[in-house]
Amino acid sequence: MSEQTEASPIVKTPAQAPQDIMIVGGGPVGATLALALLHKGYDVTLLEARAQGAAHQDQRALALSYGSILILERLGLWDALKPKATAINTIHVSQRGSLGRSVLKAEEHDQPALGYVLSYGDLTAALDTALQDNAKIRLQYEAEASAIIPGADLAHVEYRQHEMAMTASAKVVVLADGGRSLGEIPGLQRETKHYGHDALVSKVVCELPHDNIAYERFTPAGPVALLPNGPRDFSLVWTGKSEEIQPLLTMEDEAFLQALHAHFGDRVGRFLKVGKRLSFPLKLSYLQTVTAPHLVVIGNAAQTMHPVAGQGFNVGMRDAWELAQILAETPLAQWGSDTMLQAYQADRKNDTRKGLMFTDFLVNVFSNDTVGLNKIRGLGLGLLDIVPIAKRRLVDKMSFGPRG
Numbered sequence: 171m172s173e174q175t176e177a178s179p180i181v182k183t184p185a186q187a188p189q190d191i192m193i194v195g196g197g198p199v200g201a202t203l204a205l206a207l208l209h210k211g212y213d214v215t216l217l218e219a220r221a222q223g224a225a226h227q228d229q230r231a232l233a234l235s236y237g238s239i240l241i242l243e244r245l246g247l248w249d250a251l252k253p254k255a256t257a258i259n260t261i262h263v264s265q266r267g268s269l270g271r272s273v274l275k276a277e278e279h280d281q282p283a284l285g286y287v288l289s290y291g292d293l294t295a296a297l298d299t300a301l302q303d304n305a306k307i308r309l310q311y312e313a314e315a316s317a318i319i320p321g322a323d324l325a326h327v328e329y330r331q332h333e334m335a336m337t338a339s340a341k342v343v344v345l346a347d348g349g350r351s352l353g354e355i356p357g358l359q360r361e362t363k364h365y366g367h368d369a370l371v372s373k374v375v376c377e378l379p380h381d382n383i384a385y386e387r388f389t390p391a392g393p394v395a396l397l398p399n400g401p402r403d404f405s406l407v408w409t410g411k412s413e414e415i416q417p418l419l420t421m422e423d424e425a426f427l428q429a430l431h432a433h434f435g436d437r438v439g440r441f442l443k444v445g446k447r448l449s450f451p452l453k454l455s456y457l458q459t460v461t462a463p464h465l466v467v468i469g470n471a472a473q474t475m476h477p478v479a480g481q482g483f484n485v486g487m488r489d490a491w492e493l494a495q496i497l498a499e500t501p502l503a504q505w506g507s508d509t510m511l512q513a514y515q516a517d518r519k520n521d522t523r524k525g526l527m528f529t530d531f532l533v534n535v536f537s538n539d540t541v542g543l544n545k546i547r548g549l550g551l552g553l554l555d556i557v558p559i560a561k562r563r564l565v566d567k568m569s570f571g572p573r574g
Contacts, residue, residue, distance in 0.1 A: 188324055189215050190505065191497070192340040194315045195347030197225070198232075198290070199469035199486040201297035203344060204307060205245050206494035213306045215340070217329060219314040219347070223298070228291040230371065231405035233258070233384075233397055233480035235285050237570040238487045247296050254292045256398045257283040259382040266389045266435065272561070279565045285384075285480070287399045318343060318355050318465060325464035325506070341464060341505040344493065346486075348470040349455070357462035362455040365533065367392055368415040369477055370408040372447045373399065374430070377439025380404055386478070387434055393478045393532070394434055404438070406430070407477055409452060419447050452476055454530055456522070461515050464506035468493060473522050476529045481568070485525045488571050492517050521571040528567075 191207065193200045196218030204214045234242075234255075242248040257276075261284055264271040276284045301307050313331040325343035329336050345352070354360075380398035387394050392409035399405040408415070408430070418426060427441040456473040460466065469486030476482075493514055500510045 186336070186338045189213075189338065189340040190502065191215070191342045191344065192217065192327060192338060193344045193346055194318065194327060194329075195345065195469075195471065196220075196298075196309070196311075197346065197348055197469075198293050198297060198483075199348075199490050200344070200346030201294065201301060202241065202245070202487055203346060203468065203490035203494055205297060205300055205304075206241075206491060207497065208301070208304050208306055209245065210494065210498045211306075212497070213308075215308040215310070215338070216301070217310050217313040217315060217327070219350075220311065222309075222311040223295075226291045226295040226298070228289065228294070229373075230290040231287050231373075231397060231399050232290055232293060232483055233285055233287055234487075235480070235484040235569050236281050236283065238484050239283075239286060241487055241491050245300070247300060251288060251292065251296050252286075255286040255288040256400060257382050258285040258287065258384045258398060259283055261384045261386065262437070263386045264388070264437075266387060274561060274565055278558075279562060281565075281569065283382075284565065284569070287384075287397045287405060315345075315347070315352060318345060318352060320355070320357055320462035320465045322463060325462075341502075342497070343465050345465065345467045345471050346469050346490070349474060355462065355465070355467075357465075358460075358467065359458045360455060361458060362453055363530075365452045365454070365476065366412060367409050367452045368412045368449045369452055370406070370415050370418055370447055370449045372406045373445040374404050374406050374427075374441050375402060375443040376404060376441055380438070385434075385437060388532075389433065391433075395477070395480075396434070396438065406444075408433070409477070412451065415449055419449055454526060456526055459515060460518070460522075461511040463508075463511075466493060466511065466514060473526060475526055476533050478529050478532045481525045481529055485522055485571065488521060489518060524567070525571070 190213060192215045193204055194217050196216050200216065204216050207214050239248060242251060259276045261274040262271065274284060276282065301309060310331060313329050315327055315329040317328040319326045324339040324341060326337065326339045327343055379402055382398050384398060385396040391411065391414060394409065395407040396404040418429065423444050426444055430441050453474060454476060457467055460472045468489035470482060472489065473485065474482065496510065496514050496517060497505065504510055
């Protein structure tokens with residue numbers, strides 16, 4: 171007779187006393203919100219599904235806009251992070267098969283850099299250290315939420331931690347888990363558009379130095395980006411149809427590097443070396459409303475964008491910062507009220523909607539080979555390059571959102 175192993179029993183614990191605010195998700199967006207609230211003197215409870223320090227070795231590249239850098243400066247983190255980051259001083263935008271191109275330079279827009287590339291692990295380590303040094307936060311690791319239930323007076327969170335079933339409630343629950351752990355939440359409706367494309371991400375070494383230039387190159391198959399990351403390396407984001415991207419994951423390195431050169435062109439010389447390759451499906455996904463009674467959803471849990479133009483993460487950082495400001499301006503007795511939630515929704519609607527529309531527009535217009543459209547796109551890029559006010563507006567929006 172075969173031996174059967176019984177699952178470990180889940181032990182239920184009594185519900186905790188109601189709290190002022192609880193954040194579900196301790197990644198960069200959730201941690202930024204927690205630290206911003208701590209700076210304003212509030213006690214915060216933060217639930218993170220991963221073990222403590224689990225993300226600190228994650229080398230995925232994040233492209234931080236100049237506006238996100240200002241947030242990190244205000245939180246007192248940027249001085250320690252800057253030596254680990256690579257500045258983007260120039261963005262070179264082009265289209266394969268067209269002479270039209272546009273070049274954006276930080277020096278022309280009174281900014282020290284247009285953005286920076288920083289590893290996910292370095293950013294989370296800095297945020298975690300700052301949070302752990304503050305006695306006003308209650309950090310709970312390996313605490314995975316299973317349900318969030320909005321309510322008339324409080325929002326309720328059900329989660330598991332160390333084989334124990336826990337329940338908690340707060341005047342404001344903020345979901346900032348990147349959309350990983352939960353399905354539908356009562357009162358919230360999600361719209362999703364699947365592009366049928368994947369993004370391949372890796373790190374590559376090139377023949378020529380990057381000179382702090384980021385490249386965004388549009389092709390009929392989809393955009394490909396090279397972001398300066400380290401003294402000579404680039405972080406690569408190569409998008410295209412799933413059936414075209416998946417074979418690239420298993421190619422021998424030399425064959426992959428040749429395929430990348432044929433796809434991207436010769437602007438950085440030959441590609442000499444490639445690191446580990448990963449891929450993920452691309453989609454546009456957003457909540458029609460990002461609030462429910464005593465609940466706010468921020469970051470990728472609220473809206474997921476195509477990586478073209480690097481908008482998604484930075485919109486999430488602005489979500490966290492603006493929510494902290496609204497909470498600070500709202501009397502504690504009104505936290506989670508309709509008035510407070512409507513104020514947040516109104517404050518963020520313009521930014522998130524324009525980010526979604528902008529990235530979707532770029533994908534739809536540039537990722538095809540419609541007859542005659544290639545010349546129009548090239549002309550548009552060329553005109554952008556010679557119209558200073560248009561370049562200024564684009565850089566401001568990319569850096570600061572609609573308030574730029």
